[in-house]
Amino acid sequence: MKKILWSLTLFGVVLILPVNGVMEFDKMERSPNFNGTNVYQTKNDVYSKAKPTLVELTFVKNPVERSALCLDGSPSGYHFHPGSGSGAKNWIIQFEGGGWCGTIESCVNMTKTRHGSSKYMQKQIAFTGILSDKAAENPDFYNWNRVKVRSCDGGSFMGDNENKDAKLQFRGSRIWVAVMIDLMENNGLRDAKQALLSGCSAGGLAAILYCDKFKWYYPNSTVKCLSDAGLFLDAADVSGDRPLRNLYTDLIELQSITTQLSNDCLRRLNPTSCFFPQNLINQIKTPLFILNAAYDSWQIQESLTPKSADPSGSWSDCRLNIAKCKASQMKFLQGFRTRMVNLISGFINPRKNGVFINSCFTHCQTENHDTWYSKNSPAVKNKRIAVAVGDWFFERRGAKLIDCAYPCDKTCRNEVA
DSSP states (O other): OHHHHHHHTTOOOOOOOOOOOOOOOSSOEEEEEETTEEEEEOSSOSOOOSOOEEEEEEEOSSHHHHTOBOTTSOBOEEEEEOOOGGGTTEEEEEEOOOOBOOSHHHHHHHTTSTTTOGGGSOSEEEEOGGGOOOTTTOTTTTTSEEEEEOOOSSBTTOOOEEETTTTEEEOHHHHHHHHHHHHHHHHSGGGOSEEEEEEETHHHHHHHHHHHHHHTTOTTSEEEEEEESOOOOOOOOTTSOOHHHHHHHHHHHHTTOGGGSOHHHHTTSOTTGGGSGGGTGGGOOSOEEEEEETTOHHIIIIIISOGGGOTTOTTTTTTTOGGGOOHHHHHHHHHHHHHHHHHTTTTTSSTTOEEEEEOOSOSOOSSSHHHHSSTTSOEETTEEHHHHHHHHHTTSSOOEEEOOSTTSOSSOOOOOO
16 A cells, blocks of 8 residues: 555546436337447436535545645645445546636635635535436446545646735645545445546546546556546637647646656647647547547637637627627637547547537536436537546447537537526
8 A cells, every 4th residue: 555655646546437227207118229238218318317416525534734725824625425236346537627727816816716615615515427426417427436626726637836925826736645545444435346537627637637547546446537618729729829829838847747747748849739639638548538629618719719710700699609609710620629529530549538518508427417417418429428428448349439510410418698
């Protein structure tokens, strides 16, 4: 165990595993097997009427001594719901999203929110979507051990630094290590048989950054990774600037992230480039599933059409509702989609990888029942997200799905501000 704990200070990991069960309804139809168990659905929907399970916040043990602290110095935490039956030794570990802060001012502002301080975190959160414990909502993973690691570091769990003058802690990597050790020592993570490392948004990026490092601890277990809305592109905005590149450059310096990045990538590229998934995914050895909207609403609003790049406000309607985009604006957004598809063209070739790129205007699709596994969830080639992820993880059938361009997909749950 001493060797494991020492190693965890150098590497990070996230796990997720499969689930099975039978649902009871008045009128049943047999649907495809999930992880070896027959699952049933009603003609109207695959959804439990039960309220979502609320899961308590757990603070990491001895946070000050281990420097496992949020930006403001408060203790970091996670939510854990135990598995059962066939899923008792299977794990899903989900990195919460929460954005980044690359300047002292923005990090101080973040300390006034739940993404910078546990003082503002909900003490209970609902586990839905891929974290649901109901077979009708999450047929492959419902009885696994499920963990949501709270984001309060502003750096995709990668930083290890502090600014004493501003009273800021940049301890994302130590938060991850502390959570892993606590789960190993107290909840059985050490004995995981199957695991899926997952995350949404900035947490989806973390799942990519930590993917191979996590697999290293479980050489004889089935370990795979899932990035939801984590495929952030190094793209120019409507004014020609690159706000996300600028943010990552500042973030990496402020939080001392370079030493946490892939050495293979750093031999080829600069640290900022090695924070972009497009320069990492083809080198990841662990099976990886990329789930992303081709018209990712966050990237469109914050990276492609930020208000700073649009002083006239000509993009104000389009950036909030893709249905209101003019022809010239759609041409620009179609170019973004084309670049995303081209960038993953090599990634999709290895059999071990999976892809689900739909033509929706949204951001994060695994944590919500409506987008994860409802009758009307987004689908590509008639395959819903949860089914595609399960098919990939359990190798039931292929899962390399890329949608046609907007507006062809009528299954989207598009965000409208």
